[in-house]
Amino acid sequence: MFWQTSRFRLDLSRPRVMGIVNITPDSFSDGGHFASTRAALAHCEQLVGQGADILDLGAESTRPGSPPVPLEEERARLIPVLREALTLGVPVSVDTYKAEVMREVLDLGADIVNDIWALRQPGAADAVAAHGSCGVCLMHMHGEPQTMQLAPMDGDAVPQVRGFLRGVTEALHARGVARERIAWDPGVGFGKMPVQNFSLLARQHELLADGYPLLVGWSRKSSLGAVTGLPVSERLVPSVAAAVLAVERGARIVRVHDVAPTVAALKVWVAARPGAGTPD
Numbered sequence: 001m002f003w004q005t006s007r008f009r010l011d012l013s014r015p016r017v018m019g020i021v022n023i024t025p026d027s028f029s030d031g032g033h034f035a036s037t038r039a040a041l042a043h044c045e046q047l048v049g050q051g052a053d054i055l056d057l058g059a060e061s062t063r064p065g066s067p068p069v070p071l072e073e074e075r076a077r078l079i080p081v082l083r084e085a086l087t088l089g090v091p092v093s094v095d096t097y098k099a100e101v102m103r104e105v106l107d108l109g110a111d112i113v114n115d116i117w118a119l120r121q122p123g124a125a126d127a128v129a130a131h132g133s134c135g136v137c138l139m140h141m142h143g144e145p146q147t148m149q150l151a152p153m154d155g156d157a158v159p160q161v162r163g164f165l166r167g168v169t170e171a172l173h174a175r176g177v178a179r180e181r182i183a184w185d186p187g188v189g190f191g192k193m194p195v196q197n198f199s200l201l202a203r204q205h206e207l208l209a210d211g212y213p214l215l216v217g218w219s220r221k222s223s224l225g226a227v228t229g230l231p232v233s234e235r236l237v238p239s240v241a242a243a244v245l246a247v248e249r250g251a252r253i254v255r256v257h258d259v260a261p262t263v264a265a266l267k268v269w270v271a272a273r274p275g276a277g278t279p280d
């Protein structure tokens, strides 16, 4: 299985680690972004050094209840980091839902659009379809970031997530986006209760049946806090456990904050996978 992106055709026969790079504003109010750009780039380099296979740049927090970031501010944070990140030798994904941002980052050479809205914002599907080869991660979200945890989804999450992802995928195919460019993401935590998030892991095989590579992000999320009682600063072990379980159950890409421990854990998974060490 492969994931086609702008510059790279990613071989998913081994699990891939997507490292999260949050570009947060400068604490200095000089109107510039020099310090945050330097910090984000240092973080990119560190994650690649730790074995990240993909970098995911995000300038707007999509944590529950976070305020939106205006377009110009998002661009000003992202673009200088993206230019440099593109020189690091790994695919670069941009976490955005705004069509203007997508067009601009794709023109600059971004490899993947990672959209928590699954291209449902105006112009977003056009921006991806107009590009001949970029990868796209389509994520399920119930409701919208500002309010989703106030009114989480009802019932069995698995068929709802699958039905939603099928729908947005078909719409993209109709616009000429090739199958190999698309990854699916169940959207852990996005308008879902812990029990629903865990059902998406327990029954991950039901999401795999459509044949799209699964990308999942459990890293530090509140459902891990719900079952362990641990605050976000102490969720490394639960996050790595969830990443390994997701891969064991067929996910191909894990989106994580803690790249080095995840890479180490997945090396054990690779060494021990069925078929390892079997003579041809």
Ligand code: 7PJ
Residues within 6 Å of the ligand: 020, 061, 062, 063, 095, 114, 115, 116, 137, 139, 185, 187, 188, 215, 216, 217, 218, 219, 221, 255
């Ligand atoms: C996800 C994401 C996720 C994808 C965020 C956080 C919240 N993109 N962006 N999947 N989560 N594709 O990292 O805690 O789960 S922001």
